[in-house]
Amino acid sequence: MSTIVSLPDQSTATLPKRSYLNNEYGLKSWLLTGDHKRIAILYLISITFFFFIGGALAGLIRLELLTPQSDLMAMDTYNKVFTMHGIVMIFLFLVPSVPATIGNFLIPIMVGAKDLAFPKINLLSWYLYVTAGIFTIAALALGGVDTGWTFTTPLSTHYLNTHVITAGLGVFIAGFSSIFTGLNFIVTIHRMRAPGMTWFRLPLFCWSHYAASILMVLGTPVLAIALVLVILERTIGIGVFDPAKGGDPILFQHLFWFYSHPAVYIMILPGMGVISEVISTFSRKRVFGYTAVAFSSVAIAVFGFFVWAHHMFIMGVSNYSALVFSLLTMLVAVPSAIKIFNWSATLYKGSITFETPMLYAFGFIGLFTIGGLTGVFLGSLGMDIHLTETYFIVAHFHFVMVGGMLMAFLSGVHFWWPKMTGRMYPEGISKLAAVTTFIGFVLTFFPQFIVGYLGMPRRYASYPPEFQVLNVFSTAGASVLGVGYLLPMLYLTWSLKYGKIAGANPWQATGLEWQIQSPPLTENFTVTPVVNYEAYDYEWLANKTEHEVQTVG
Amino acid sequence: MDSQVLAAQTSDAPHVEHAHPPYLRHHFATIEQQRETSAFGMWLFLLTEIMFFGGMFCAYLIYRNWYYPAFVAGSHQLSIVLGTINTAVLICSSFTMAMGVYSAEKFNRKALVGWLLATIVLGGVFLGIKTVEYREKWEKHHVPGLNYSVAGFTHIDPEHPQEKPLPLDMAQKTQVYFSLYFAMTGMHALHMVIGITILFFLVAKAWGGKYTSGHVAPIEYFGLYWHFVDIVWIFLFPLLYLISRHQ
Numbered sequence: 001m002s003t004i005v006s007l008p009d010q011s012t013a014t015l016p017k018r019s020y021l022n023n024e025y026g027l028k029s030w031l032l033t034g035d036h037k038r039i040a041i042l043y044l045i046s047i048t049f050f051f052f053i054g055g056a057l058a059g060l061i062r063l064e065l066l067t068p069q070s071d072l073m074a075m076d077t078y079n080k081v082f083t084m085h086g087i088v089m090i091f092l093f094l095v096p097s098v099p100a101t102i103g104n105f106l107i108p109i110m111v112g113a114k115d116l117a118f119p120k121i122n123l124l125s126w127y128l129y130v131t132a133g134i135f136t137i138a139a140l141a142l143g144g145v146d147t148g149w150t151f152t153t154p155l156s157t158h159y160l161n162t163h164v165i166t167a168g169l170g171v172f173i174a175g176f177s178s179i180f181t182g183l184n185f186i187v188t189i190h191r192m193r194a195p196g197m198t199w200f201r202l203p204l205f206c207w208s209h210y211a212a213s214i215l216m217v218l219g220t221p222v223l224a225i226a227l228v229l230v231i232l233e234r235t236i237g238i239g240v241f242d243p244a245k246g247g248d249p250i251l252f253q254h255l256f257w258f259y260s261h262p263a264v265y266i267m268i269l270p271g272m273g274v275i276s277e278v279i280s281t282f283s284r285k286r287v288f289g290y291t292a293v294a295f296s297s298v299a300i301a302v303f304g305f306f307v308w309a310h311h312m313f314i315m316g317v318s319n320y321s322a323l324v325f326s327l328l329t330m331l332v333a334v335p336s337a338i339k340i341f342n343w344s345a346t347l348y349k350g351s352i353t354f355e356t357p358m359l360y361a362f363g364f365i366g367l368f369t370i371g372g373l374t375g376v377f378l379g380s381l382g383m384d385i386h387l388t389e390t391y392f393i394v395a396h397f398h399f400v401m402v403g404g405m406l407m408a409f410l411s412g413v414h415f416w417w418p419k420m421t422g423r424m425y426p427e428g429i430s431k432l433a434a435v436t437t438f439i440g441f442v443l444t445f446f447p448q449f450i451v452g453y454l455g456m457p458r459r460y461a462s463y464p465p466e467f468q469v470l471n472v473f474s475t476a477g478a479s480v481l482g483v484g485y486l487l488p489m490l491y492l493t494w495s496l497k498y499g500k501i502a503g504a505n506p507w508q509a510t511g512l513e514w515q516i517q518s519p520p521l522t523e524n525f526t527v528t529p530v531v532n533y534e535a536y537d538y539e540w541l542a543n544k545t546e547h548e549v550q551t552v553g
Numbered sequence: 554m555d556s557q558v559l560a561a562q563t564s565d566a567p568h569v570e571h572a573h574p575p576y577l578r579h580h581f582a583t584i585e586q587q588r589e590t591s592a593f594g595m596w597l598f599l600l601t602e603i604m605f606f607g608g609m610f611c612a613y614l615i616y617r618n619w620y621y622p623a624f625v626a627g628s629h630q631l632s633i634v635l636g637t638i639n640t641a642v643l644i645c646s647s648f649t650m651a652m653g654v655y656s657a658e659k660f661n662r663k664a665l666v667g668w669l670l671a672t673i674v675l676g677g678v679f680l681g682i683k684t685v686e687y688r689e690k691w692e693k694h695h696v697p698g699l700n701y702s703v704a705g706f707t708h709i710d711p712e713h714p715q716e717k718p719l720p721l722d723m724a725q726k727t728q729v730y731f732s733l734y735f736a737m738t739g740m741h742a743l744h745m746v747i748g749i750t751i752l753f754f755l756v757a758k759a760w761g762g763k764y765t766s767g768h769v770a771p772i773e774y775f776g777l778y779w780h781f782v783d784i785v786w787i788f789l790f791p792l793l794y795l796i797s798r799h800q
Binding site for chain 2: 108113114115116117118119121179183184186187190191192217218219220221222224225226228229232233236237238239240244245246247248251255258523528
């Protein structure tokens with residue numbers, strides 16, 4: 001049963017005199033900060049920057065595909081544009097999106113700590129991220145790279161004369177930034193929990209970040225070594241992946257996908273954490289099957305390591321290993337489905353309200369389900385032979401990454417915006433943005449399922465004219481989607497100055513982060529909190545609010 | 554009685570202050586928590602290093618199975634004498650590093666600096682011998698990509714008549730062996746260079762007495778890193794040098 005919760009009156013809320021935002025002033029106090037909240041803000045600004053670069057490139061791709069001929073740009077340029085779109089969006093936006101911003105901000109507060117375990121390493125991870133960004137921008141500015149984001153050998157090592165090394169180094173460095181973030185989270189969740197904060201009192205946000213961090217820490221180094229070997233092959237010509245010297249390009253694929261498939265879960269798991277928090281808060285109910293949801297995150301992380309070869313079904317792996325990997329791929333659907341069903345069950349008989357984060361969360365559930373189920377299509381061997389390298393794949397992973405993760409990211413940004421800034425976003429226009437994003441998204445990517453099923457291959461600037469209608473739909477949708485992404489950027493910036501003052505707990509949520517002032521103090525807690533209630537205990541919150549002595553001043 | 558309790562309490566007070574030494578970071582409650590946290594972080598970092606080298610060990614395993622004769626022939630080209638000396642040097646450097654940690658725990662500043670310097674010297678000797686080996690490979694045309702010739706594998710070497718010549722296609726595969734040899738020992742050497750660089754900073758700070766007043770953690774955890782690099786070599790040495798000695 002859900003608890004009846006009345007949201008607090010915001011007209012009396014005031015901004016606290018002292019917070020992490022006004023503790024110190026000046027550029028230096030930001031660039032040399034050890035405060036996880038300030039680093040989260042630095043990350044938020046920089047990933048937004050790269051998101052708009054990646055988004056602009058996506059716009060160019062859709063514009064080119066408006067007509068069947070290659071007319072907007074040369075075919076080579078098109079290759080560079082989609083490669084850069086992939087690299088920027090995956091390594092500079094999706095991988096750090098929720099963990100490095102919202103996760104960085106919240107995980108120490110959620111576990112009741114003053115900071116992450118290693119503040120300096122946290123700052124270092126941001127600088128590495130920026131360096132990676134500079135390398136990537138440099139590769140773009142110097143003339144681009146056209147390997148596709150997968151750096152597939154021998155294309156990347158022998159046949160291209162573009163800036164593979166610069167881009168590869170960018171990805172390598174971004175990988176270290178991600179490793180340090182993951183390492184910090186794991187250690188913080190293990191060692192920095194407040195008294196009484198047991199593993200099963202942790203918010204599910206922490207569980208899913210913990211699972212994602214395991215993937216970051218164990219997967220990313222393998223990508224790093226694969227890229228090092230590619231770079232060595234390009235520069236001095238060693239032959240680990242070079243068939244002329246006895247090397248095997250398929251080995252590169254194995255090493256690459258050993259990271260890059262788990263990377264998909266690095267991208268989606270933190271988003272799932274956001275959705276657990278948001279669904280629970282706006283249904284005023286404990287997440288149904290807390291333990292199952294918690295362990296399903298870990299299960300996704302574990303299974304996620306054993307499915308990588310499903311990216312390689314048509315690349316010459318043996319039929320038997322394809323069979324095994326196909327089966328294992330189906331298994332990942334189980335923990336993902338557990339999450340979807342448990343969120344739906346959480347909604348059942350909850351007192352649901354439809355604030356913006358909740359709208360985005362609904363978008364996530366619907367779109368992620370479609371994205372996940374089409375993943376099962378692609379995991380089936382026979383179907384995969386038909387659909388691989390078509391727009392069906394493109395639609396599938398955009399449903400998961402954009403429809404899933406980006407929705408979750410926006411949901412989280414809206415949900416914790418009052419905590420981060422102390423001010424509310426404007427509710428009306430943000431609901432409009434959420435709906436626009438959803439409509440734009442479906443219009444962009446649903447036609448791609450059809451056009452891909454009909455056989456339109458990915459990575460080409462031109463296509464047979466009979467596919468044009470669906471591509472026009474898709475490009476039209478992309479423009480709507482663009483508006484949907486621009487709106488939050490504008491009104492969230494506006495709200496920094498003009499938004500209503502939020503107060504400590506505008507949603508009446510139960511996490512530790514909502515029991516402290518917004519925006520929080522630099523040290524988060526004045527006294528170390530002692531946790532004596534379960535996660536998502538709305539009864540506890542209702543009682544606490546009833547007996548609380550309200551101080552005004 | 555009461556006055557005694559009071560006295561005990563007041564004399565306890567400075568001890569409570571003492572429980573918060575200057576190196577306790579603000580976000581940790583106790584020194585114990587800080588110690589556990591940084592140890593855990595360091596081990597986790599070493600785990601990422603295992604995965605990093607793991608990719609190359611995996612490649613080694615596969616290619617060795619595929620191109621067994623080429624790997625045997627390639628392995629015979631390495632100098633087992635230099636390899637053994639280097640292994641001994643590296644194990645000694647692990648010993649000096651361990652003694653450094655011990656000296657820090659015993660608050661012995663001069664011994665700490667001495668042992669760290671000894672570690673630097675031994676690390677330098679290792680890299681020096683490695684350079685000699687690399688140079689030898691260059692002279693024998695065994696550097697894939699830059700300077701490679703399979704001639705040495707397709708003809709019987711008069712100095713080593715017991716070596717059987719390889720057919721040309723298998724001789725080509727020795728390039729994979731040497732690619733992995735350079736990638737693996739190169740990455741290992743890079744870790745040594747990074748380690749030695751950090752050691753110089755540690756020596757400078759140790760000279761100022763930073764680690765000999767109870768704050769052993771940085772020395773201890775750097776020691777873990779150094780031992781890890783050592784252990785990687787302990788795997789590389791048999792896999793690259795020894796494994797095909799009797800074939």
